[in-house]
Amino acid sequence: MTYETVFEPEEFDTAFDAALANCTELTRDEAARFVEHGHVVVKAAFPKQMADFTCESAWTELQANYGAERTDPETWNSVPTRLDWKPGHVRTQGSGARFLLKTHAPRAFAAQADVIGGAGRLPDDGDSLFWADAAVGNLRVPDGPAWQPPAARQPGWHKDGYHFRHFINSPEQGLLTVPIYTDILPRSGGTFIARDSIAPVARLLAQCPAGVHPDGTQAGYLIPGLIEQCSDFAELTGEAGDVVLVHPYMLHRVSVNASDRPRFIANMPVVLAEPMCFARPPGDAYSLVELAVLRALNVPRFDFTQTRAALRVQPFSFRDEAEAAKQRRLVEREMEEMAGRGIVVPDWGRDFGYMSKTELASSA
Known part of the structure; x- marks a missing residue:
């Protein structure tokens, strides 16, 4: 595309500078890091007590359901x-506790607001934005696969959002937040990320005014052609109480935990009140998320007209x-249309399961 x-x-x-003027928590360096690399780690963004509470809920659930003991890795x-390629990966449901971020984690709230262009771009100004105590665990498993560094030719790379049709301006996933x-x-x-994946994803979505089916981005047929354009891979690390703000276009995948240190995070999408906009009028500053997309496209503005309704898609699980047969037909039709434009699954992709298979679920 030119x-x-x-x-x-x-x-x-x-x-x-206009986007930075709306920031109250992020420093200039942090904001620049997000735009350039698609993510930023905000240190000590929420109280350690919240982290401890969530971990306690997780272990209580894992012990009750599976007999897994926190202090005995052999039980994990x-x-x-x-x-098979995700041993030790588990999601806990939590106790039902909720933490309103404005009250319980104001720094985390402010940092998220900074990245999306201010709290005014959230439903009800973010008053109801919360984290639950559900968690995503990654535990070492005896005799599990060896740790390998992140690389393109691995299974499970995906773009988050399995319940909606993906457009370049989708508000359903305005930001990915990882406490x-x-x-x-x-x-x-730690989750593997492709830090230079914003550009290939942006270029693809810019060419798709009708959007793309979420099955194509959930370790589906679109991923190999996107991830093979990437070479800047990283492993997310941090301390309890940190929060990682991740661009919604970031491709990522689960990694092997080669240690006896259990990892617990969450995967929190931030829903916007309105779709993103890449052609804002003078005086209306772009968000850092939007600015990263424009930078990836190398344009000062991008007029986007959606040609298909942003309908909710039933998650495959x-x-x-x-319904599965219906969605499979839709994906197959989309794959045929994409193939006519030269977008096909590379041969190596099939070796790693990159087709629109409903058994390939999203993970962090």
Whole structure:
């Protein structure tokens, strides 16, 4: 895709300064890091007591359901896993507790608001934005696969959002927020990210005014062609109480936890009140999320007209047989249309399961 104009450095600096003027928590360096690399770790963003509470809820649940003991890694193998290449990966339901962020984690709230352009771009100004005490665990499993560094040719890379059709301006996933509940050292189950994946995802979505089916981005047929354009991979690490703000276009995957240190995080999408906008009028500053997309496209503005309704899609884990067949037909039709535009699954992708298979679920 080519554009008539490019994002000149002076224009970018002006737009960045306007976005930064709306920030109350992030520093200039942190904001720049998010725009350039698609994520930023905000240190000590929420109280350690919240992290401890969530971990306690997780272990209570794992012990009650599977007999997994916090202090005995040999019992962690009792926790079932959904896929062979994700041993030790588990989601807990939590106790039902909720933490309103404005009250319980004001720094985390402010940092999220900074990235999306201010609390005014959240439903009810973010008054109801909360975290539950559900968690995503990554535990070492005896005789599990060896740790390997992140690379393109691995299973499970995906873009979050399995319940909606993906457009370049989708408000359903305006930001991915990852609160860290346990210290995460290297090779200890930290999520793998492709830091340079914002650009290929942005270019694809810019060419798809009708959007793309979520099955194509959930370790589906679109992923190999996107991830093979990436070379800047990283492992998310941090301390309990940190929060990682991740661009919604970031491709990521689960890693192997090679340590006896259990990892617990959460995976919290931030829903926007309105779709993102890449052609804002003068005086209406872009968010850092939007600015990262424009930077990736190398344009100062991008006029986008959606040609298909943003309908909710039934997540594959909740589909009955008839619904699964219906969605499969839709994906197959989309794959044919994409193939006509030269977007096909590379041969290596099939070796790692990258088709629109409903058994490939999203993970963090």
